[in-house]
Structures are given as structure tokens and as C-alpha cells.
Amino acid sequence: MTGHPEMTEAASATPQGTSLYVYGVIPAADASGWPGAEGMDGPSASVRTVAEGELAALVSALPADRTPGRREDLEAHRRVLSLANERGTTIPMRFGIVIDGEDDVREQLLVRHAPELSDLLRRLDGHVQMTLRAFYAEDGLLREVAENDPEIVGRTAAIQGLSELESRQQRIELGELIAQRVTARRERDGQALLDALSPIATEVRVDPPGSERVALDAQLLVRRDRRSTLDTAVAVLGAALEGQLALRYLGPLPPYSFADLSLEAGGE
Amino acid sequence: MAISTTPNGGSSGGALTEVLELILDRGVVIDIFVRVSLVGIEILTIDARIVVASVDTYLRYAEAVGRLNLDGRKMGAAELLGGNKTEKAIEAAKEQLGELLSGLGQPAEQSTPVAQEVEQ
Numbered sequence: 102m103t104g105h106p107e108m109t110e111a112a113s114a115t116p117q118g119t120s121l122y123v124y125g126v127i128p129a130a131d132a133s134g135w136p137g138a139e140g141m142d143g144p145s146a147s148v149r150t151v152a153e154g155e156l157a158a159l160v161s162a163l164p165a166d167r168t169p170g171r172r173e174d175l176e177a178h179r180r181v182l183s184l185a186n187e188r189g190t191t192i193p194m195r196f197g198i199v200i201d202g203e204d205d206v207r208e209q210l211l212v213r214h215a216p217e218l219s220d221l222l223r224r225l226d227g228h229v230q231m232t233l234r235a236f237y238a239e240d241g242l243l244r245e246v247a248e249n250d251p252e253i254v255g256r257t258a259a260i261q262g263l264s265e266l267e268s269r270q271q272r273i274e275l276g277e278l279i280a281q282r283v284t285a286r287r288e289r290d291g292q293a294l295l296d297a298l299s300p301i302a303t304e305v306r307v308d309p310p311g312s313e314r315v316a317l318d319a320q321l322l323v324r325r326d327r328r329s330t331l332d333t334a335v336a337v338l339g340a341a342l343e344g345q346l347a348l349r350y351l352g353p354l355p356p357y358s359f360a361d362l363s364l365e366a367g368g369e
Numbered sequence: 370m371a372i373s374t375t376p377n378g379g380s381s382g383g384a385l386t387e388v389l390e391l392i393l394d395r396g397v398v399i400d401i402f403v404r405v406s407l408v409g410i411e412i413l414t415i416d417a418r419i420v421v422a423s424v425d426t427y428l429r430y431a432e433a434v435g436r437l438n439l440d441g442r443k444m445g446a447a448e449l450l451g452g453n454k455t456e457k458a459i460e461a462a463k464e465q466l467g468e469l470l471s472g473l474g475q476p477a478e479q480s481t482p483v484a485q486e487v488e489q
Contacts, residue, residue, distance in 0.1 A: 126397070170406040176385050178392055195396035197405030210399065221397075232387075240437070245454065247434045254439050261435070269428075276427025279434055290455045295479065297463050300470055302477040316455075320391075321477070330473075334466050341462035345455050357391040364399040 120199045121160040121206055122169065124148065124181045125355065126192040126218055132157035138184055141169060141177040148181055151203050153211035156218055159185055160206060169197050186355040190226050192218065193355040214364050221362060228303060228322050229353035231331060235294055235316040235346045237287075242314070245345075246282045253279060283313070290346065291317035297338060301331045306358045316346055320358035328353065 122141050132150040140146040140161025150157040159181065163169070169178075178196050185191040200206050211218070237245075247253045256275045260268045287310070294317050299305050302321040310318050323331050332350075339348040393407075463470065 168406040193396040195398040199404040272431040276431035279430040300473040341458040357395040
């Protein structure tokens with residue numbers, strides 16, 4: 102674990118055999134507040150910054166032979182970025198970025214990608230991410246869709262009393278019709294909800310629904326000074342939709358969904 | 370193993386679960402520096418996308434609707450014409466929010482990063 106004689110001496114604060122876990126990038130101007138938070142490798146490896154130009158990377162030491170991936174590691178990533186997000190504008194890195202030393206963090210990340218990262222920092226400036234998910238009550242969507250559709254009601258009645266075998270084809274066709282109606286209804290409801298809220302947000306990302314009960318899984322990039330407006334709007338919508346759609350509203354989160362850069366390394 | 374004692378540092382499992390997909394799937398990435406080996410993390414959400422296009426799904430839908438004991442007489446043709454219940458509730462909420470929402474400018478740009486797998 103220690104003492105690889107072939108390894109070159111890394112920058113001063115990064116002892117031999119140690120890599121740096123990179124949580125995210127913040128403005129260099131905000132870097133001063135950082136020493137102190139506990140990093141991924143425990144209290145002995147606190148989070149600090151590596152600054153270059155107008156950017157600073159949030160890093161903590163990690164043994165060179167350690168591969169992040171335990172639940173605690175994910176939790177540390179979430180916790181550090183959440184703290185950074187409380188303090189100011191933060192570009193979150195995807196989980197699992199490990200760079201060999203301070204020099205590489207500067208050269209391979211902060212210098213090489215300064216233009217993209219600076220642009221992204223400006224785009225995210227003063228914003229946080231809020232997650233909004235809308236769920237149908239159990240059976241609620243099916244009932245809504247089926248009850249008001251003469252064709253579904255009719256075809257369902259026509260099958261009653263037939264054996265499974267003789268009605269198989271009819272049931273498949275009925276199910277296909279229901280599936281179409283359910284999808285259409287879900288998309289319509291999700292869009293209506295989004296239309297009500299998107300004037301408050303700067304950007305919106307819609308993720309594919311993770312289950313049949315989900316009408317909407319949206320990420321909203323919202324200015325910090327509009328947060329309370331969004332909170333109020335979600336509360337009013339939640340009350341109006343009581344019994345039909347349950348809203349799950351999370352945040353503030355670091356703008357994970359809007360830090361959509363994939364950087365090329367190496368070259369030149 | 371370190372036990373965190375910072376105020377917000379406890380292992381808030383719920384919070385982690387809710388953002389797991391974001392942490393693993395979003396954020397800035399530099400390919401050659403990615404070093405991940407997930408241990409004992411059940412990633413239930415990822416790949417649990419809906420596929421509304423199989424015979425099994427259709428049969429399940431037909432069965433579920435059969436169990437609802439639909440009453441044809443309750444059918445509301447008016448609902449079909451005038452928008453559904455959910456849309457009406459949202460419209461009502463928007464009216465209530467009128468002042469709050471006015472003067473906010475253009476709606477945010479909407480995009481879908483992952484292609485919708487549900488076909489129309």
C-alpha cells in the first residue's frame with residue numbers, strides 16, 4: 102500500500118501512494134472556506150481545495166489502491182457536495198473520479214478544461230436543482246383511464262364470463278389499448294404539471310419514469326431567489342392534486358442533472 | 370471505518386437512495402479518471418424502466434381492469450371532452466397561483482436527456 106519506489110513524488114500535500122478523490126468544482130473565490138469537512142476516507146482525509154485560475158476542485162486524499170464504491174463512499178460524495186451546494190455554486194462531478202495528484206488535478210482538469218468548466222459555472226451560478234416526482238395512487242391511474250373510456254368498458258364487459266383460453270387474444274388487445282391510454286394519460290398529466298412549473302425554473306430535465314405509477318420525474322434548475330416561489334407552487338399543486346397524484350419534492354440538490362459535461366482527457 | 374459525527378453527516382439512507390441515480394449517472398465526468406466498483410449497493414432504480422410493450426404487460430392490464438368492476442353507467446363523456454381530472458386540478462392550481470407565476474418570463478427550456486422508451 103505504501104512505498105512504491107517507482108512512483109514519482111507528487112505535490113507536497115499528496116504523499117506517495119495517495120490519490121485525490123474529486124467531488125466537484127467551485128469558483129476559486131469560494132475556496133477559502135473549505136478545510137474542515139470530512140472526506141471519503143474518514144476524518145484523517147478532510148476535504149480541501151486545489152485552485153487554479155478562477156476554478157477550484159474539491160478534493161480529499163484517498164489511498165492509491167482504493168476504489169470508491171461502498172455505500173459510505175456514495176454517502177460521502179453526496180454529503181460533501183450537499184455542503185458545497187449550501188455554501189455556493191457547485192459543479193458536481195460524477196461519482197468515482199480519482200486523479201493521481203494535485204498536479205494532475207490542475208493540469209488535466211482545471212487548466213485543460215477551464216473554458217468548459219467556467220462556462221458551466223456561469224450557467225449554474227446562483228442556481229440549485231430541485232427534483233419533482235409525481236406518483237399515481239395504486240390503481241388510481243387505471244381506474245381513471247378505464248372508467249372514462251367507452252371502448253375499454255365495452256371490451257372488458259365483453260370478456261366477462263369467457264374462459265381464459267378463449268378470451269386470450271381479446272385480453273391481449275384490450276391490454277394493449279389500456280397500455281396506450283395509460284401512457285398517453287401519464288404523458289399528458291406529466292406535461293401539464295411541468296407546464297405549470299416551468300415558468301419558475303431556468304431549465305428543466307425530464308427523466309424517463311422509473312415505474313408505471315410515475316407521471317413525472319423532473320429535475321428543475323431554479324434560481325436560489327426563486328426557490329420559495331417554486332416551493333409555494335409545488336405546495337399548491339400538491340394540495341389541488343390530493344388523491345390523484347402524490348408529489349415528491351426534493352432539494353436543494355447540487356445541480357447534478359445540469360452538470361452534463363463529458364470531458365476528454367489526455368491528447369496533445 | 371470512520372463514523373461521521375457532523376450534524377448532517379449521519380447516514381441518511383433515504384436521502385442517499387433518492388439521489389443515488391443522480392450521483393451515479395449525472396455530473397461532470399472525465400472517462401480516464403473514473404474508478405468505481407460498487408459493493409453491496411442494490412441499484413434498483415437503474416434499468417427498472419417501464420416496458421409497456423409485452424404480451425405479459427397487456428394481459429396484466431386487462432386483468433387489473435377486469436378487477437375494477439367498471440360500471441358503464443358512471444362513464445362521463447363530458448370528461449373526455451373537457452380535459453381530465455388531473456388537468457382540471459392543475460388548471461385550478463394555476464389560477465390560484467396566477468399572481469405568483471405572472472411576470473416570470475419565458476418558460477424554461479425542457480429537454481429529455483435519455484430517450485423515452487415508451488412508444489406513443
